[in-house]
Amino acid sequence: MLSGRRFAITGGTGSFGQAMVDHLLRSGAAEVRVLSRDEAKQDQMRARLHDDRIRYHIGDVRDLDAVLRVTRGADHVFHAAALKQVPSCEFFPLEALRTNVLGSANTVEACDRNEVGSLVLLSTDKAVHPINAMGMTKALMEKVAQAHARTRPDSATTVCVVRYGNVMYSRGSVVPLFVDQLRRDRPLTVTDPRMTRFLMSLAESVELVERAFADAAPGDVFIRKASACTIGDLAAALGNLFGVTPKLQILGIRHGEKSHETLATREELRHAEDLGEFYRVPLDSRGLDYAPYELAGDPGAEPLFDFNSANARRLAVPEIEDLLRGLPEIRAELSGVMVAA
Numbered sequence: 001m002l003s004g005r006r007f008a009i010t011g012g013t014g015s016f017g018q019a020m021v022d023h024l025l026r027s028g029a030a031e032v033r034v035l036s037r038d039e040a041k042q043d044q045m046r047a048r049l050h051d052d053r054i055r056y057h058i059g060d061v062r063d064l065d066a067v068l069r070v071t072r073g074a075d076h077v078f079h080a081a082a083l084k085q086v087p088s089c090e091f092f093p094l095e096a097l098r099t100n101v102l103g104s105a106n107t108v109e110a111c112d113r114n115e116v117g118s119l120v121l122l123s124t125d126k127a128v129h130p131i132n133a134m135g136m137t138k139a140l141m142e143k144v145a146q147a148h149a150r151t152r153p154d155s156a157t158t159v160c161v162v163r164y165g166n167v168m169y170s171r172g173s174v175v176p177l178f179v180d181q182l183r184r185d186r187p188l189t190v191t192d193p194r195m196t197r198f199l200m201s202l203a204e205s206v207e208l209v210e211r212a213f214a215d216a217a218p219g220d221v222f223i224r225k226a227s228a229c230t231i232g233d234l235a236a237a238l239g240n241l242f243g244v245t246p247k248l249q250i251l252g253i254r255h256g257e258k259s260h261e262t263l264a265t266r267e268e269l270r271h272a273e274d275l276g277e278f279y280r281v282p283l284d285s286r287g288l289d290y291a292p293y294e295l296a297g298d299p300g301a302e303p304l305f306d307f308n309s310a311n312a313r314r315l316a317v318p319e320i321e322d323l324l325r326g327l328p329e330i331r332a333e334l335s336g337v338m339v340a341a
């Protein structure tokens with residue numbers, strides 16, 4: 001489905017964006033357009049990839065014209081541009097709103113006007129029962145996508161959402177930070193060892209997006225049934241890989257953080273389709289006239305629990321080690337350790 005097609009990726013120089021670009025090029029895409037704000041990152045990517053199927057666009061999703069230009073003539077668009085650091089969005093919530101909500105609305109509008117075939121927007125578990133500005137703005141992004149599906153049924157664009165948890169080794173996240181601290185023989189700065197997070201590899205996030213791209217109906221939310229771990233176990237697993245018992249410096253929970261994340265609410269699970277490794281949560285496509293529903297009733301049984309990182313399958317330390325060993329960055333670090341030894 002990817003071969004011969006033209007793609008655009010907002011936030012195309014980020015961790016997900018670059019992994020998706022690699023995947024699309026390997027799969028025979030005709031053209032991949034990358035939209036991002038940072039010239040330096042585009043330059044590094046150009047030097048790494050040397051592929052004339054990639055077109056680099058400098059621009060910001062806050063600017064509708066920039067998104068209109070990059071999506072014109074594209075068959076499919078992936079929207080990964082976001083402000084995603086929880087603490088910084090707490091200090092600058094309006095910046096998060098401008099990028100995550102208005103920028104996403106621009107992307108939906110541009111795809112619709114340019115009659116792009118499909119648009120997949122990347123969301124996060126932090127958008128579910130959100131308590132921080134990053135999650136709140138991502139929750140609104142999901143609503144913008146669903147509202148498009150509801151209000152423009154004749155649109156040429158299938159707009160859908162994927163929701164996932166922490167991507168291991170994404171830029172600015174805890175795994176590269178802990179690796180750096182181990183390398184420098186520093187204590188690991190753990191917020192709270194009991195906190196839990198869903199874990200996914202970049203490859204799995206690409207797979208989830210591809211699955212949504214292939215199968216989604218307008219307004220669907222696709223969710224991977226990820227496994228989870230505690231931050232204490234993550235620190236222990238990294239220590240084992242590097243052959244040390246790490247000292248921990250406990251920081252305490254940061255601004256806007258939750259102890260546990262939720263990928264799907266019980267209300268969503270009531271209607272979700274179980275696709276094995278994934279859930280598909282379909283759009284609630286009812287109108288605003290509720291009278292017919294009262295007569296028809298809604299017999300769906302509600303599960304008792306949300307799907308969250310406290311009740312998901314909990315990875316044991318050796319399993320976390322296996323997952324980490326599967327990451328190219330960790331393998332490179334470990335071979336460095338062996339060479340140094």
Ligand SMILES: O=c1ccn([C@@H]2O[C@H](COP(=O)(O)OP(=O)(O)O[C@H]3O[C@H](CO)[C@@H](O)[C@H](O)[C@H]3O)[C@@H](O)[C@H]2O)c(=O)[nH]1
Nearest residue numbers: 084085086124125126165166173174189190191192195231
């Ligand atoms: O020095 C640190 C930094 C983080 N953590 C903990 O490690 C976990 C993961 O933290 P981090 O890698 O910073 O990710 P999150 O804050 O959970 O957010 C990430 O994961 C989200 C998905 O849940 C994405 O949407 C965000 O963009 C991404 O930054 C959390 O429990 C943190 O409390 C520490 O223990 N010590």
